[in-house]
Amino acid sequence: MSSFLPQSIRALIDEFSRLPGVGPKSAQRLVMHLLHAPDSRVQELSKAVGGLKAGLQFCSVCWNIAEEEKCQICLNAEMGLRQAKQICVVEEILDVVALEKTSEYKGVYHVLHGALSPVDGIGPEQLKIQALIERVKGFSDSDEVGAIDLEVILATNPGLEGESTALYVMKLLGPLNVNVTRIARGLPVGGDLDYADELTLTRALQGRAAYQ
Amino acid sequence: MSSFLPQSIRALIDEFSRLPGVGPKSAQRLVMHLLHAPDSRVQELSKAVGGLKAGLQFCSVCWNIAEEEKCQICLNAEMGLRQAKQICVVEEILDVVALEKTSEYKGVYHVLHGALSPVDGIGPEQLKIQALIERVKGFSDSDEVGAIDLEVILATNPGLEGESTALYVMKLLGPLNVNVTRIARGLPVGGDLDYADELTLTRALQGRAAYQ
Numbered sequence: 317m318s319s320f321l322p323q324s325i326r327a328l329i330d331e332f333s334r335l336p337g338v339g340p341k342s343a344q345r346l347v348m349h350l351l352h353a354p355d356s357r358v359q360e361l362s363k364a365v366g367g368l369k370a371g372l373q374f375c376s377v378c379w380n381i382a383e384e385e386k387c388q389i390c391l392n393a394e395m396g397l398r399q400a401k402q403i404c405v406v407e408e409i410l411d412v413v414a415l416e417k418t419s420e421y422k423g424v425y426h427v428l429h430g431a432l433s434p435v436d437g438i439g440p441e442q443l444k445i446q447a448l449i450e451r452v453k454g455f456s457d458s459d460e461v462g463a464i465d466l467e468v469i470l471a472t473n474p475g476l477e478g479e480s481t482a483l484y485v486m487k488l489l490g491p492l493n494v495n496v497t498r499i500a501r502g503l504p505v506g507g508d509l510d511y512a513d514e515l516t517l518t519r520a521l522q523g524r525a526a527y528q
Numbered sequence: 529m530s531s532f533l534p535q536s537i538r539a540l541i542d543e544f545s546r547l548p549g550v551g552p553k554s555a556q557r558l559v560m561h562l563l564h565a566p567d568s569r570v571q572e573l574s575k576a577v578g579g580l581k582a583g584l585q586f587c588s589v590c591w592n593i594a595e596e597e598k599c600q601i602c603l604n605a606e607m608g609l610r611q612a613k614q615i616c617v618v619e620e621i622l623d624v625v626a627l628e629k630t631s632e633y634k635g636v637y638h639v640l641h642g643a644l645s646p647v648d649g650i651g652p653e654q655l656k657i658q659a660l661i662e663r664v665k666g667f668s669d670s671d672e673v674g675a676i677d678l679e680v681i682l683a684t685n686p687g688l689e690g691e692s693t694a695l696y697v698m699k700l701l702g703p704l705n706v707n708v709t710r711i712a713r714g715l716p717v718g719g720d721l722d723y724a725d726e727l728t729l730t731r732a733l734q735g736r737a738a739y740q
Binding site (some may be wrong): 335 | 547548562563570571583594
């Protein structure tokens with residue numbers, strides 16, 4: 317980076333460059349944009365960044381992000397507004413955001429905060445897998461919900477890491493006598509059979525269902 | 529955006545989305561990244577954003593960004609470390625950064641802060657064109673540097689807006705009896721004649737020089 321640039325500019329380019337998906341070039345552009353923006357907007361951004369984690373914690377039930385001890389979704393489930401007997405297991409908080417957008421799912425979630433990846437040194441103990449097992453076990457002990465009624469939907473990504481995570485979780489859940497399902501893998505809506513890879517086509521064939 | 533997300537997260541996604549080249553999706557990813565980052569790093573970013581403009585101003589000579597009244601490049605020129613008789617006119621501060629990286633140019637700069645663009649309502653009065661004319665006129669008055677010695681290099685972008693800006697500036701500089709040049713337009717190094725557009729090829733032919 318050119319040394320003639322003032323220190324405060326170089327510091328911010330540096331900070332932006334460390335964000336994922338932001339290269340040194342985009343970092344420069346962002347800083348130049350902020351330089352030309354009104355100071356009030358720059359201060360707003362600074363405040364929003366600084367206040368991001370204030371009062372935030374992970375939900376004690378599902379490990380989603382929460383402002384209180386439990387997240388809004390789990391609180392809704394306690395009030396009977398959502399089905400507590402359906403647990404959708406996802407890798408990241410953003411997956412919850414994506415699923416919530418469909419307005420299709422009315423159950424609760426469990427955020428693993430990652431997927432198994434031996435290459436990156438991420439094993440089961442780095443993920444919230446044990447917490448999920450404990451949570452499911454809690455259901456079978458309580459009289460409120462019979463264990464047989466509980467559905468655990470494995471909604472990890474359909475890639476190598478997501479699949480092995482799903483497999484691992486499934487094996488742990490096996491002895492607990494709960495209903496474990498996996499989200500369908502197949503052709504995306506609007507997708508083209510001609511352009512789909514072999515694995516997706518194989519999955520689409522394997523996952524075929526009665527035509528309605 | 530999902531309403532179950534805490535307010536502080538939504539606020540930051542909102543702020544990030546307003547940055548150029550950052551869509552709502554990348555904004556979400558950036559925020560999730562920061563959520564998992566150590567708090568010290570988040571606070572560093574907040575501080576870097578908040579302190580960006582502290583003590584910054586535009587150089588009173590060339591309108592580059594500066595920590596003092598004059599930028600480092602103009603100060604170096606005053607000390608005789610750079611040629612004050614060569615003024616490279618660019619659109620943005622980042623163009624100065626790009627040119628400085630070549631280590632080829634030893635003159636000074638003039639940052640217009642944009643290019644003429646009637647569609648976006650950007651006319652000559654929005655740019656630092658008048659400041660450039662005054663600056664050049666100042667040279668012809670002073671005894672130090674003869675007007676005939678001064679070279680103004682028009683290094684605006686070789687697109688529609690940059691070209692019309694260069695043309696406009698050139699016409700204003702004409703009566704001042706200075707040497708006005710334009711950066712070469714042609715095939716980029718590593719470029720392919722076969723893939724070049726007609727205009728670039730035309731410029732490359734027009735700008736041909738004796739083979740050395």
